[in-house]
Amino acid sequence: MTPIRIVFLVAALGATAGVGYLGFMGIGGASADLDRSIRVGSAGNALASSKVK
Numbered sequence: 001m002t003p004i005r006i007v008f009l010v011a012a013l014g015a016t017a018g019v020g021y022l023g024f025m026g027i028g029g030a031s032a033d034l035d036r037s038i039r040v041g042s043a044g045n046a047l048a049s050s051k052v053k
Contacts, residue, residue: 001009
């Protein structure tokens, strides 16, 4: 294997392992303040002009 292939392979495996670790630890997952976000409301479907209680 050429050195550039080895470097690319190590970088790809490291990135995959890093993302797997962060996902396993729960970093970057669902927001903890989801209830507050829903209560604030959103524009939603502008054509129907529906309101969020």
